[in-house]
Amino acid sequence: MEYTIMQTKISQLLQTVEADALIITDPFNMRYLSGFSGGEGALFLAKDRLVLITDSRYTEAAERESSFTVIEENRSHPRMQIFRECLKEAGAASIGYEDLSLRCAEFDRMRSELPEELNWIPLGDQVDRTRRIKTPEEIELLAKAEAIGDQAFLEILKILQPGMTELEAAAELEYQMRKAGAGGFSFDTIMASGKNTSMPHAVPSEKKLEQGDFVTMDFGCTWQGYCSDMTRTIVLGEADEKQREIYQTVLAAQEAALSVLRPGLTGQEVDKAARDLISDAGYGAYFGHGLGHSVGLFIHEEPRLSPTGLDVLEAGMIETVEPGIYVPGFGGVRIEDMVVLTEDGYRNLASSPKCLIEL
Ligand code: ZN
Numbered sequence: 182m183e184y185t186i187m188q189t190k191i192s193q194l195l196q197t198v199e200a201d202a203l204i205i206t207d208p209f210n211m212r213y214l215s216g217f218s219g220g221e222g223a224l225f226l227a228k229d230r231l232v233l234i235t236d237s238r239y240t241e242a243a244e245r246e247s248s249f250t251v252i253e254e255n256r257s258h259p260r261m262q263i264f265r266e267c268l269k270e271a272g273a274a275s276i277g278y279e280d281l282s283l284r285c286a287e288f289d290r291m292r293s294e295l296p297e298e299l300n301w302i303p304l305g306d307q308v309d310r311t312r313r314i315k316t317p318e319e320i321e322l323l324a325k326a327e328a329i330g331d332q333a334f335l336e337i338l339k340i341l342q343p344g345m346t347e348l349e350a351a352a353e354l355e356y357q358m359r360k361a362g363a364g365g366f367s368f369d370t371i372m373a374s375g376k377n378t379s380m381p382h383a384v385p386s387e388k389k390l391e392q393g394d395f396v397t398m399d400f401g402c403t404w405q406g407y408c409s410d411m412t413r414t415i416v417l418g419e420a421d422e423k424q425r426e427i428y429q430t431v432l433a434a435q436e437a438a439l440s441v442l443r444p445g446l447t448g449q450e451v452d453k454a455a456r457d458l459i460s461d462a463g464y465g466a467y468f469g470h471g472l473g474h475s476v477g478l479f480i481h482e483e484p485r486l487s488p489t490g491l492d493v494l495e496a497g498m499i500e501t502v503e504p505g506i507y508v509p510g511f512g513g514v515r516i517e518d519m520v521v522l523t524e525d526g527y528r529n530l531a532s533s534p535k536c537l538i539e540l
């Protein structure tokens with residue numbers, strides 16, 4: 182993001198939280214605000230002083246990636262001393278800190294080693310809020326990440342076969358994402374088969390894929406730090422009647438949510454569209470999680486589409502739409518796309534087929 186845009190965002194943040202300076206240590210917030218992808222170090226942000234503190238492993242990368250002043254921390258110039266110098270230069274009497282992510286020990290250390298009279302202001306979710314509405318550039322990075330997922334999905338369909346373990350299948354899927362350009366993975370790939378698919382966040386196991394199994398793949402990769410997220414469920418061989426019914430219900434629920442999705446609605450209202458459909462079909466008890474979440478540099482961002490989601494959706498926000506039905510002892514289905522809200526609706530960033538695939 183351009184330096185001047187970010188400077189404006191930082192000034193607004195300082196005003197909102199009424200602090201003279203901010204100390205940022207969350208790796209995703211660091212990356213968002215400074216452009217530095219290394220994740221190790223800290224930012225000191227004041228009105229006219231934007232400082233990125235990191236160690237010798239990262240200083241060269243930091244200087245390339247960020248337009249902030251890079252200061253190297255080391256034994257003779259430790260971080261707390263740098264903070265003291267920065268506070269003095271900025272004439273800061275109050276400091277915003279990341280109470281939601283900072284470790285207690287780290288906070289105690291800052292309070293004991295930095296000037297006693299400093300007024301500490303918890304930032305809450307204020308920095309996260311600045312990340313909610315994505316710029317056109319960020320949206321293109323997210324779209325590219327999702328497109329890599331689409332490409333990997335088409336490849337994995339040629340590879341999956343009975344006899345392969347879930348672990349092997351997960352490795353193949355991750356390999357395909359890497360081959361298509363993924364920088365990393367948004368989260369641990371979920372590859373579940375048969376009865377294991379009734380666990381929404383199943384961990385890939387030694388279980389072999391069998392003829393007639395549901396296979397649920399929930400996977401995501403990163404492109405320039407931005408995450409993708411997608412789920413597809415297929416059947417190995419021919420689906421039976423119950424599998425077909427569950428699959429079509431989940432698909433109809435996703436379509437119901439997508440048909441109402443637009444700015445101005447709350448997450449709760451969109452969630453309800455999918456949830457009502459699943460309940461009316463008699464599977465209400467088997468859809469325990471929320472309908473979706475936002476995505477950015479981090480895989481689970483706010484606002485969420487859920488029964489408790491009161492935030493109003495706005496254009497430029499990313500959401501996943503991922504209804505599911507999970508029947509213990511039988512199996513489950515989830516279908517997940519990642520979309521961006523536009524002025525009058527949404528654009529689906531995923532293009533993988535959603536009809537029931539019988540491999
Ligand atoms: Zn997912």
Ligand code: ZN
Nearest residue numbers: 410501503517
């Ligand atoms: Zn998701």
